[in-house]
Amino acid sequence: MGREKKIKTPKGSQEGFMKYSMTIAAGLMSALMVTGAQAEVESTDPIKITTHDWTGQVVNSTILGEILKKAGYNVEYVQADYIAQFAGLQTGDLHVATEIWETTGREAMDEALATGNVVNMGETGMQAIEEWWYPAYMEEKCPGLPDWKALNDCAAEFATPETAPLGRYLGGPVTWGGFDDERVEALGMDFEVVHAGTDAALFAELESAYQRKAPIVLWLYEPHWAPAKFEGKFIEFPPYSAECYNDPSVGINPDAAYDCGKPTGPIWKVAWAGLEEKWKGAAEIIKNYKLTNEQMGDLVSKIDLEGVSTEEAAQNWIKENESTWSAWIK
Amino acid sequence: MIRGRPWLSFRFWFWSGLFLLTWALSSFSFQLYKALDARWIIRFPSKYEVPLASWLTDFFKWLQNDATFGLFTFRDATRFVSTILDWPYEQVRSLLIDGFRVGAGSSAIEVLPPLGWICVIVIVVALGWYAKNRYLAALAGACFVYLAVFGQWDAAMVTLASVLIAVPIGVIGGLVLGILAFRHDWFDKMLRPLLDLMQTVPVFAYLVPILVLFGFGPVAALVATIIYAMPPMVRVSTVALRNVPVEVVEAAKIVGCTKRQLLWKVLVPSAMPTLMVGVNQVIMLTLNMVIIASMIGAGGLGFDVLASLRRLDIGGGIEAGLAIVVMAIALDRLSQAFSRKPPDPIPPKGASFVQRHPWFVTTLAIAGTIYLAGFVLPWLREYPDEATITTSVFWESAIRWINVNFFDTLEAVKTFVLSYLLLPVKRFFTGIPWPWGVVVTGLIAGRIGGWRFGVIAALMALFIAANGLWAKAMITVYLCGVSVFIACAIGIPLGIWAGSNDRTNSVVGAIMDTLQTLPSFVYLIPVVMLFRVGDFSALIAVVLYALAPAVRYAAHGIRSIDPQLVEAGLVAGCTKRQLLWRIKLPLAAPSLLLGLNQTIMLALSMLVITALVGTRDLGQEVYIALTKANTGHGIVAGLSVAFIAIIADRIVSALAKSSENRLGLK
Numbered sequence: 001m002g003r004e005k006k007i008k009t010p011k012g013s014q015e016g017f018m019k020y021s022m023t024i025a026a027g028l029m030s031a032l033m034v035t036g037a038q039a040e041v042e043s044t045d046p047i048k049i050t051t052h053d054w055t056g057q058v059v060n061s062t063i064l065g066e067i068l069k070k071a072g073y074n075v076e077y078v079q080a081d082y083i084a085q086f087a088g089l090q091t092g093d094l095h096v097a098t099e100i101w102e103t104t105g106r107e108a109m110d111e112a113l114a115t116g117n118v119v120n121m122g123e124t125g126m127q128a129i130e131e132w133w134y135p136a137y138m139e140e141k142c143p144g145l146p147d148w149k150a151l152n153d154c155a156a157e158f159a160t161p162e163t164a165p166l167g168r169y170l171g172g173p174v175t176w177g178g179f180d181d182e183r184v185e186a187l188g189m190d191f192e193v194v195h196a197g198t199d200a201a202l203f204a205e206l207e208s209a210y211q212r213k214a215p216i217v218l219w220l221y222e223p224h225w226a227p228a229k230f231e232g233k234f235i236e237f238p239p240y241s242a243e244c245y246n247d248p249s250v251g252i253n254p255d256a257a258y259d260c261g262k263p264t265g266p267i268w269k270v271a272w273a274g275l276e277e278k279w280k281g282a283a284e285i286i287k288n289y290k291l292t293n294e295q296m297g298d299l300v301s302k303i304d305l306e307g308v309s310t311e312e313a314a315q316n317w318i319k320e321n322e323s324t325w326s327a328w329i330k
Numbered sequence: 331m332i333r334g335r336p337w338l339s340f341r342f343w344f345w346s347g348l349f350l351l352t353w354a355l356s357s358f359s360f361q362l363y364k365a366l367d368a369r370w371i372i373r374f375p376s377k378y379e380v381p382l383a384s385w386l387t388d389f390f391k392w393l394q395n396d397a398t399f400g401l402f403t404f405r406d407a408t409r410f411v412s413t414i415l416d417w418p419y420e421q422v423r424s425l426l427i428d429g430f431r432v433g434a435g436s437s438a439i440e441v442l443p444p445l446g447w448i449c450v451i452v453i454v455v456a457l458g459w460y461a462k463n464r465y466l467a468a469l470a471g472a473c474f475v476y477l478a479v480f481g482q483w484d485a486a487m488v489t490l491a492s493v494l495i496a497v498p499i500g501v502i503g504g505l506v507l508g509i510l511a512f513r514h515d516w517f518d519k520m521l522r523p524l525l526d527l528m529q530t531v532p533v534f535a536y537l538v539p540i541l542v543l544f545g546f547g548p549v550a551a552l553v554a555t556i557i558y559a560m561p562p563m564v565r566v567s568t569v570a571l572r573n574v575p576v577e578v579v580e581a582a583k584i585v586g587c588t589k590r591q592l593l594w595k596v597l598v599p600s601a602m603p604t605l606m607v608g609v610n611q612v613i614m615l616t617l618n619m620v621i622i623a624s625m626i627g628a629g630g631l632g633f634d635v636l637a638s639l640r641r642l643d644i645g646g647g648i649e650a651g652l653a654i655v656v657m658a659i660a661l662d663r664l665s666q667a668f669s670r671k672p673p674d675p676i677p678p679k680g681a682s683f684v685q686r687h688p689w690f691v692t693t694l695a696i697a698g699t700i701y702l703a704g705f706v707l708p709w710l711r712e713y714p715d716e717a718t719i720t721t722s723v724f725w726e727s728a729i730r731w732i733n734v735n736f737f738d739t740l741e742a743v744k745t746f747v748l749s750y751l752l753l754p755v756k757r758f759f760t761g762i763p764w765p766w767g768v769v770v771t772g773l774i775a776g777r778i779g780g781w782r783f784g785v786i787a788a789l790m791a792l793f794i795a796a797n798g799l800w801a802k803a804m805i806t807v808y809l810c811g812v813s814v815f816i817a818c819a820i821g822i823p824l825g826i827w828a829g830s831n832d833r834t835n836s837v838v839g840a841i842m843d844t845l846q847t848l849p850s851f852v853y854l855i856p857v858v859m860l861f862r863v864g865d866f867s868a869l870i871a872v873v874l875y876a877l878a879p880a881v882r883y884a885a886h887g888i889r890s891i892d893p894q895l896v897e898a899g900l901v902a903g904c905t906k907r908q909l910l911w912r913i914k915l916p917l918a919a920p921s922l923l924l925g926l927n928q929t930i931m932l933a934l935s936m937l938v939i940t941a942l943v944g945t946r947d948l949g950q951e952v953y954i955a956l957t958k959a960n961t962g963h964g965i966v967a968g969l970s971v972a973f974i975a976i977i978a979d980r981i982v983s984a985l986a987k988s989s990e991n992r993l994g995l996k
Binding site: 050053054055078079080081082083084085086087088093094108160161162170173174175194195196197198199200201202203204205207208211212214225304 | 394537538546547625627629633636637639640641642730733734737741748749855858859862863864941942944946950954956957958959
């Protein structure tokens, strides 16, 4: 990248003069300008909270950020990739990540925690659920749902030209893991797993099928707006246990692992290790901060389905739950 | 060509033999493996796989954490570069949208408000008028009014800010590298493969290393954009400088120009029209990158597209996507007008500043007045929210209507194409055992492009196999091959039609412009709704995107045929059909092949994006590496895509050259 170095340094660039936040939408800058003359804080440097590309996480980060502001801290939102952000959290470029899902981010989180530069700030209070899901209208065609055996009995209903005679199950992107291929094999299900490339593609198919009332069974997760927008249920597999995943002899199929449902798990908060030193009070608040699945589902469906802006939804939450968060600030 | 008995030629035997052998091996590779008990036939033995991916990952970790030049570390150096890039970017952004502030984060205080929407539109209109005429002014103005009226203003200004920074850097950097390549042959030779890689390695592959080295935020996105958008400028600069007529250079030498004067006062000005083509390309590619750049923190319109598609707000996605198209059209037309603009008349001596710069002063006065008025009347600065309109509901219901009413028809078409075209081709390519694949790549490349290229191509194929990516690569080749075939089958006739009819040409041209600048994500999601996740959806998206060059080059080829030759054909009594098949098409062949080349390149670059709707090819590997932040794996898969592109490029170029030679065009 030698060529960029040829450009002369403009004066004053090193001072970091006027370095602003990478806000979610540039327009909301003015809304964020409210500053308070609150209690003294350890440092007025901005605490950088990451935002990702899904609504729930953005509103979650915004609420946490607003609470920190109420306590007098200076906050900056930085848009960063879900996994790539760990590189920034390790070096202190970024400070707080509000949602690391046990189900999708565990590996990356453990790796980062192992370096000692990133610390776990505890659970967010939300539980991630990930499982096979079907829309309610399928119960007519396939009585006995949500039991997985009933699903298997009418696998033919879910068949498409590419998968026939097997039923088609639309799995998440390959990167989400989930062991669905293994599950189908272990439980002897007449389904073929097709992987969506992104969750946008996943929900596009659901929307399309829902409009036509066409058969579909696919991977959904909670907290998310989809289970709120579309009526339906998660399939009930034999309950998950760690042994079932690790030990073939456990479960219905004595010769195979993964003969059960998927684990549910907490969503974690993580932070740069230097945070506690630099902003001790803020670290306390971040540790205290909690949301429930219901609250999150409510927030997300307001934003995604009713068109309320993220900032407005966050502000409303702050207004309505004053007693909750004022206890965290103390 | 050998006439009469073509089956006697060596050429005929070579190609048909090669095909039959490949076909046989592909169909029976599994039986062969069972019969010989040699699993290495279908799978590259894993113990010989090169752990290149993990070496690369380690290398980047080292760069990031430990690399040092003594006084400062490698990371300090890249961070220094980001600070330098960050400063002008922040200024432009403050000017356009954020306003100038003091302080950081949420405790910043606004000192000066931003320009506001009317000011920006005034400036754009003035630029259009100055560059060409009032029609261009109206067009550019209308484009920006669209952004305001459809509520895309804020996001569009963020995007414009990054374009305004990335384009000058891309242009100047490209020009400097181009000049160096023009002056020194060794530099040119060294640069060329690098440019090939910059253009063919999928952007996803280097996003993570860039993030790590340049920090989080818009700067990393700017760097990625510049890497992606600069190569055409380098190439165009070199070509433009080489094509400056010898007489001009001689004349300059006679009047005693120094080397520097020769370059800046003679060569660069005379090459200016061609150089502006490069500038135009840089602008277009920068806008192409808007979406991907927003994945790593560029924000703006790209982020709006991604965010609305994530919550399946198709209408919102289309609106933000069209805003990108509109902006591309405005910037494209403006830059083209500047490239054709005759130089200003030299003002008389002793003219005042106002007389010398009438445009600048007038625009400044109007914009300044509006800016000041904005302190009193806020709507002059911020477009009122109540006056925005949205078509989102219309798009939503259009897709729903097609989905509910035509799904079965579409499904039937899809099943037909899948079972009679896609699946057989897929079986053919994925069946080819890797050792034979390496050999056959070498043979084809060697036969067409000379033995040296043959060896290089075979080595590239071996690289892919040795990294355990052979099967994925074959799926890439199959999807890309079928898409290119369909794109050409549709695009070439369309191009021929457009080439022989001006009115068709303007309509087709506009559609192609839209298809190329409309972010592919925007139509990927509706395509998935109508055709489900899978190869067919990917195929449609790739064809839509790669169609443009096939059409453009075909039209160009037909238009640039010497009219005398057509005349001669008519005199000789050719029918219309004969005229097309015997005269026009053969003469347009080099141009058609060039179009084919570009179609392949675009198809490959789009394949990486279709990974987002679930294809299982190299693009998916690159994407997985991106989401897992696995630098090494991403680069290796990215290089494999680049190698396929380079092999295809060289083969098609060699074919184009030999057809030119045959026609005596060069």
